Amino acid sequence: MDKHVDVAIIGAGSAGLYALSQVRQATDRYVLIDGGELGTTCARVGCMPSKAAIQVGEDFHRRGLFERMGIEGGEALSLNGPEALEHVRDLRDVFVDKVLSNSTDNMDEEFLAEQARFLSPTELQVGEDRIQAKAVVIATGSRPVVPKAWEAFGDRILTTDDLFELEELPASMAVIGLGTIGLEMGQALARMGVEVTGIDQLDHIAGLQDPEVRQVAVDILGKEFPLWLGQTADIREEDGRLRVTAGEQSVLVDRVLAAMGRRPNVEGLGLETLGVPLDERGLPAFDTHSMQVGELPVFIAGDVTGERAILHEAGTEGRIAGYNAVQERPLAFKRQTPLAINFCDPNIAVVGSAWNDLDPERIAIGEVKLGPLGRALIMGKNKGMIRVYADKDDGRLLGASLVAPKGENLAHLLAWSIQRGLTVFDLLRMPFYHPSIEEGLQAALYDLRGKIARQPEGPVELERL
Amino acid sequence: MDKHVDVAIIGAGSAGLYALSQVRQATDRYVLIDGGELGTTCARVGCMPSKAAIQVGEDFHRRGLFERMGIEGGEALSLNGPEALEHVRDLRDVFVDKVLSNSTDNMDEEFLAEQARFLSPTELQVGEDRIQAKAVVIATGSRPVVPKAWEAFGDRILTTDDLFELEELPASMAVIGLGTIGLEMGQALARMGVEVTGIDQLDHIAGLQDPEVRQVAVDILGKEFPLWLGQTADIREEDGRLRVTAGEQSVLVDRVLAAMGRRPNVEGLGLETLGVPLDERGLPAFDTHSMQVGELPVFIAGDVTGERAILHEAGTEGRIAGYNAVQERPLAFKRQTPLAINFCDPNIAVVGSAWNDLDPERIAIGEVKLGPLGRALIMGKNKGMIRVYADKDDGRLLGASLVAPKGENLAHLLAWSIQRGLTVFDLLRMPFYHPSIEEGLQAALYDLRGKIARQPEGPVELERL
Numbered sequence: 001m002d003k004h005v006d007v008a009i010i011g012a013g014s015a016g017l018y019a020l021s022q023v024r025q026a027t028d029r030y031v032l033i034d035g036g037e038l039g040t041t042c043a044r045v046g047c048m049p050s051k052a053a054i055q056v057g058e059d060f061h062r063r064g065l066f067e068r069m070g071i072e073g074g075e076a077l078s079l080n081g082p083e084a085l086e087h088v089r090d091l092r093d094v095f096v097d098k099v100l101s102n103s104t105d106n107m108d109e110e111f112l113a114e115q116a117r118f119l120s121p122t123e124l125q126v127g128e129d130r131i132q133a134k135a136v137v138i139a140t141g142s143r144p145v146v147p148k149a150w151e152a153f154g155d156r157i158l159t160t161d162d163l164f165e166l167e168e169l170p171a172s173m174a175v176i177g178l179g180t181i182g183l184e185m186g187q188a189l190a191r192m193g194v195e196v197t198g199i200d201q202l203d204h205i206a207g208l209q210d211p212e213v214r215q216v217a218v219d220i221l222g223k224e225f226p227l228w229l230g231q232t233a234d235i236r237e238e239d240g241r242l243r244v245t246a247g248e249q250s251v252l253v254d255r256v257l258a259a260m261g262r263r264p265n266v267e268g269l270g271l272e273t274l275g276v277p278l279d280e281r282g283l284p285a286f287d288t289h290s291m292q293v294g295e296l297p298v299f300i301a302g303d304v305t306g307e308r309a310i311l312h313e314a315g316t317e318g319r320i321a322g323y324n325a326v327q328e329r330p331l332a333f334k335r336q337t338p339l340a341i342n343f344c345d346p347n348i349a350v351v352g353s354a355w356n357d358l359d360p361e362r363i364a365i366g367e368v369k370l371g372p373l374g375r376a377l378i379m380g381k382n383k384g385m386i387r388v389y390a391d392k393d394d395g396r397l398l399g400a401s402l403v404a405p406k407g408e409n410l411a412h413l414l415a416w417s418i419q420r421g422l423t424v425f426d427l428l429r430m431p432f433y434h435p436s437i438e439e440g441l442q443a444a445l446y447d448l449r450g451k452i453a454r455q456p457e458g459p460v461e462l463e464r465l
Numbered sequence: 466m467d468k469h470v471d472v473a474i475i476g477a478g479s480a481g482l483y484a485l486s487q488v489r490q491a492t493d494r495y496v497l498i499d500g501g502e503l504g505t506t507c508a509r510v511g512c513m514p515s516k517a518a519i520q521v522g523e524d525f526h527r528r529g530l531f532e533r534m535g536i537e538g539g540e541a542l543s544l545n546g547p548e549a550l551e552h553v554r555d556l557r558d559v560f561v562d563k564v565l566s567n568s569t570d571n572m573d574e575e576f577l578a579e580q581a582r583f584l585s586p587t588e589l590q591v592g593e594d595r596i597q598a599k600a601v602v603i604a605t606g607s608r609p610v611v612p613k614a615w616e617a618f619g620d621r622i623l624t625t626d627d628l629f630e631l632e633e634l635p636a637s638m639a640v641i642g643l644g645t646i647g648l649e650m651g652q653a654l655a656r657m658g659v660e661v662t663g664i665d666q667l668d669h670i671a672g673l674q675d676p677e678v679r680q681v682a683v684d685i686l687g688k689e690f691p692l693w694l695g696q697t698a699d700i701r702e703e704d705g706r707l708r709v710t711a712g713e714q715s716v717l718v719d720r721v722l723a724a725m726g727r728r729p730n731v732e733g734l735g736l737e738t739l740g741v742p743l744d745e746r747g748l749p750a751f752d753t754h755s756m757q758v759g760e761l762p763v764f765i766a767g768d769v770t771g772e773r774a775i776l777h778e779a780g781t782e783g784r785i786a787g788y789n790a791v792q793e794r795p796l797a798f799k800r801q802t803p804l805a806i807n808f809c810d811p812n813i814a815v816v817g818s819a820w821n822d823l824d825p826e827r828i829a830i831g832e833v834k835l836g837p838l839g840r841a842l843i844m845g846k847n848k849g850m851i852r853v854y855a856d857k858d859d860g861r862l863l864g865a866s867l868v869a870p871k872g873e874n875l876a877h878l879l880a881w882s883i884q885r886g887l888t889v890f891d892l893l894r895m896p897f898y899h900p901s902i903e904e905g906l907q908a909a910l911y912d913l914r915g916k917i918a919r920q921p922e923g924p925v926e927l928e929r930l
Contacts, residue, residue: 022924047900051843056534059527066542069521070549077531077538084535095839289930311899319924331923332930336896374560378516409874412903413881416895420885430881431804434776435512438877458796459487459784465754465797 004132005029007325008124010116010269011139013040014311015302017103018318019137019325026326031133033126035115038104039096041141041303042311049092049164050184054343056084057191061345065380079192081169088164118270121296125270135297135325139318140269142262142303150235150258156242157235158257160185169194170254174244176233178205180342182259183221187344189257190225197244197251203230206342209355210401212367216385217348217403264304274298281306289332291321299325310340337419339411346384347407352399352418353389364392366424366448368440370404375435381405386444388414388424395423395452406437413441424448428460469597470494472790473589475581475734476604478505479776480767482568483783484602484790491791496598498591500580503569504561506606506768507776514557514629515649519808521549522656526810530845544657546634553629583735586761590735600762600790604783605734607727607768615700615723621707622700623722625650634659635719639709641698643670645807647724648686652809654722655690662709662716668695671807674820675866677832681850682813682868729769739763746771754797756786764790775805802884804876811849812872817864817883818854829857831889831913833905835869840900846870851909853879853889860888860917871902878906889913893925 006027009016012034023030042048056079066074104111114127124131144159155162160181171194175186178200190196198205198221205221208214218227231247241252266282276284276294283306284293291299299321302314316336324330342348370376370384384404390397400414417427424445432442449460458464471492474481477499488495507513521544531539569576579592589596609624620627625646636659640651643665655661663670663686670686673679683692696712706717731747741749741759748771749758756764764786767779781801789795807813835841835849849869855862865879882892889910897907914925923929 042899048839048843051840051900055843055845056536059530059534060536062524062527066524069524069552070545070547071521071525071542072545073538073542076541077536080535080537082535087534091843094842098837312896316926319926323924323927333927334894334930336894339896339898341898341901372563374513375516377559378513378520378556380520406871406874408898408901409871409877409903412874412878412896412898412901416878416882416892419895420887420891422885426885427881429799429801430884431777431801431877433804433806433873433877434507435516436806436873436877438874459788461781461784462788462798465799 001128002130002132003031005031006134007137007322008033008116008131008133009137009139009322010034010124011141011302011304012038012104012111013139013141013302014042015141015314015318015321016137016139018315019139019301019322020103022319022322023326031110031112031131032104032107033112033114033116033124035113038100040099043095043099044092045160045164046181047311048095049088050160050181050188051343052088052091053188054184054345056087057188058345061191081192082167084192085164085166085169092164115268117268118273121274121298135299137321137325138269138298138300138304139302139321140265140304142264142306142309144258145261145263146258150256153235153237153242153256156255158255160259163257171195172251172253173197173255173257174199174233174242174251174253175257175259176200176244177259177261178227179207179259179261180340182257183342183344185257185259187221187224196225197228197253198225199228199231199233199244199246201230201232205229206344206348207340207350208348208401210387213385213387213401213403216369216383220346220383220403221344262303262309264306266304287332288335290324290330291317292324292330297325308338312336337415339415341408341411343408346381346403346405347411348403349407349411350399350401351411351414352397354399355401358389358398362392363389363398364448364451365389366444366446366451368443368447370440373437373440373443375437376405376440378435379405384440386410386440388441388444388448390424390448390452392451393453395425395449395454397422397424397427404437404440410437410441413438424452425456425460429463466593467595467597468496470496471598472600472602473498473581473596473598474602474604474787475499475589476606476767476769477503477569477576478604478606478767478779479507480606480779480783480786481602481604483780484604484764484766484787485568487784487787488791496575496577496596497569497572498577498579498581498589500578503565505564508560508564509557510625510629511646512776513560514553515625515646515653516808517553517556518653519649519810521552522653523810526656546657547632549657550629550631550634557629580733582733583738586739586763600764602786602790603734603763603765603769604767604786605730605769607729607771607774609723610726610728611723615721618700618702618707618721621720623720625724628722636660637716637718638662638720638722639664639698639707639716639718640722640724641665641709642724642726643692644672644724644726645805647722648807648809650722650724652686652689661690662693662718663690664693664696664698664709664711666695666697670694671809671813672805672815673813673866675852678850678852678866678868681834681848685811685848685868686809727768727774729771731769752797753800755789755795756782757789757795762790773803777801802880804880806873806876808873811846811868811870812876813868814872814876815864815866816876816879817862819864820866823854823863827857828854828863829913829916830854831909831911831916833908833912835905838902838905838908840902841870841905843900844870849905851875851905853906853909853913855889855913855917857916858918860890860914860919862887862889862892869902869905875902875906878903889917890921890925894928
């Protein structure tokens with residue numbers, strides 16, 4: 001059967017659903033196509049279940065502070081692994097149900113539960129059907145990378161696709177790859193009582209390029225579970241368990257969490273029929289401001305792009321792609337200030353320009369270690385560091401890296417300020433409540449302020465009426 | 466002995482010390498005068514020990530969520546009152562020591578541990594000495610109000626001056642006055658196991674004027690301890706305990722925390738010699754932008770003003786007063802966007818224009834209840850409400866009231882945005898990370914957005930490049 005539509009969206013994940021929300025405002029001639037598991041990566045195996053596990057780990061971990069606060073009996077607390085995992089799944093199911101009930105559950109023939117394959121930029125094979133579409137949005141997402149050789153170890157190699165399905169916590173686990181999910185889950189599982197070893201072939205964690213913040217983060221997290229950095233991991237079978245070796249170090253574990261990144265889902269999509277060059281991952285070039293692929297009526301959004309694999313960016317890209325899919329001519333939109341948060345404890349966040357992209361000759365850096373900060377001391381979380389980067393001439397904020405309690409919230413303040421083009425002086429005139437973690441940011445800004453060439457007159461905190 | 470100085474600062478609390486920091490940049494001819502207890506209200510009996518107590522209450526209270534998370538043994542946890550109180554004092558002492566070591570500990574003859582009394586706008590009697598000062602800063606702070614009649618009940622009536630000195634937690638307590646400190650301490654003590662009854666003669670709590678947010682806050686907090694609102698409390702002796710009655714309701718308690726506000730410290734200051742009118746509290750009029758009293762070389766800052774009794778405002782006022790005390794002509798400065806946070810759980814915050822000052826005809830209100838919000842559900846804190854007010858014509862943000870987990874952090878985002886004059890549309894273009902409490906604010910902003918007359922073209926989240 002041939003079907004003619006204005007827009008075909010391939011992928012019913014977050015990016016595809018955001019695209020759909022825009023498309024629907026312009027036309028009811030659309031199809032949403034997804035032959036895989038529904039409910040979004042975010043809700044099923046990503047943001048949501050990981051945060052639920054982190055919360056359990058955090059609450060259980062706080063017992064270490066109970067004695068100093070006069071709370072007795074903390075040493076008798078124990079974690080029931082199966083129940084904790086069930087709690088995580090219960091919450092996950094709530095989130096997945098919510099996604100489904102807001103999307104495909106209420107769709108009729110506009111939803112096709114099939115794989116899609118391009119025949120040309122405006123024609124798709126979807127199961128038995130041919131879809132002719134004036135525009136197509138590619139939002140097929142990504143999946144975890146697992147080295148071919150590790151497949152031999154069967155279900156002892158986990159990815160986030162399986163992790164939250166576990167019925168019991170393993171006694172020991174190696175987490176290989178300490179980017180966002182590896183670090184978050186490594187710490188959460190360690191706090192739940194799993195003997196975790198964290199391994200990464202790079203010498204940093206959570207994508208922290210700033211060497212000072214990276215060192216503080218490694219020192220803090222490394223106290224909770226060993227971090228083996230800068231060595232590739234090798235796995236072999238030993239007495240029915242897995243021997244994981246990285247450089248000189250080696251550990252025997254029950255399970256391995258492979259968290260070495262994700263690969264765009266492009267196999268079988270027929271992108272070669274688009275008539276544009278594909279890179280080594282099989283991806284076509286696209287414009288990050290219009291999400292358009294070349295000059296084609298084809299748009300791409302979300303994790304499949306291999307960039308900014310973060311929900312709110314998938315939302316922005318989906319909106320841009322969906323909006324442009326129904327315009328006569330695609331428009332270019334500003335992208336948001338980069339904001340990446342790792343919900344480990346303390347949070348790690350990177351905001352604005354990446355450290356490696358900054359010109360050391362042109363920036364000033366303000367920094368603070370959180371040690372003596374009042375509120376952090378009260379929270380029992382007085383480890384951390386905040387570094388803020390600004391143009392050293394005029395004090396305009398460019399970026400920040402931090403490892404800090406409530407770092408997720410500081411990161412929003414910083415991202416919003418950078419997006420508005422504010423300077424360190426603008427920020428020092430803002431209210432900082434006492435006692436708050438925001439005062440830690442304030443201390444970093446005071447440090448930064450002294451390093452800027454052009455200073456305002458009078459007290460820096462005061463602005464003339 | 467007569468002493469001539471450029472500036473005399475009366476009061477070595479937060480406002481006085483901030484004033485001093487400005488004065489020192491211009492002259493070393495100054496005196497700081499304080500005949501009372503040193504260490505600041507904030508560190509000794511205010512912000513800091515209250516937050517320490519709240520943290521203990523919060524950590525102990527979380528045990529109620531342990532079972533659903535698979536953490537076993539929570540029902541066997543107990544709070545050792547004397548140890549919890551000692552922990553609070555230990556932290557307090559750290560903060561007080563830090564204040565002292567950064568201020569009066571290192572001062573020599575510039576610090577006078579005496580009471581000061583004006584003889585004229587430029588002359589002070591300080592113990593045996595006369596100080597002639599070119600300018601004077603009044604920063605004498607405030608003290609808790611206790612009705613005269615209650616003095617008969619002796620040390621069973623507590624204020625924040627004594628609360629943190631308790632060696633043991635009382636079994637029962639009435640907290641009379643549910644503004645900032647009363648509500649915070651009422652909840653913290655209830656969570657620590659004290660049978661608390663909260664009473665206020667007004668029908669609101671934590672200064673919440675917005676009736677919707679007030680109701681949600683009363684519902685949430687009222688589940689932890691009874692709140693008797695809208696009735697004046699009366700106390701009488703009964704069998705060695707205190708019978709506290711408010712309207713039809715009555716309770717027998719061991720102690721009463723009087724938290725009915727604070728009174729400016731002006732007695733004996735000789736303000737009548739300034740030659741300007743004094744109000745019924747004994748305070749002269751002053752300019753909130755210059756902190757100048759009339760046309761005199763006299764400035765006033767901090768809690769003694771009877772306004773904005775919040776540390777960061779004392780800091781701003783102290784800076785303005787200190788800076789102006791050493792200028793030829795006082796300058797007028799902008800004040801920060803109002804920001805008031807109550808650290809009860811969930812936090813209550815009021816930002817920007819007060820509800821009662823808004824013109825209902827000219828504003829639009831965006832609101833959200835936090836119930837189904839992902840992150841709040843994960844945290845086990847899915848009760849709350851956020852209301853944001855904007856100009857209904859152009860969407861410029863005017864203020865907000867909220868009761869929400871991490872409300873302290875949302876309040877900073879809102880205050881900074883309001884101070885920069887941003888609109889609801891500007892904010893919807895900002896990154897909101899997932900899953901975060903900031904997404905609750907985002908939901909309120911979406912609700913608000915639809916109620917604004919002048920809408921931008923295209924998707925509200927996207928800005929043309």
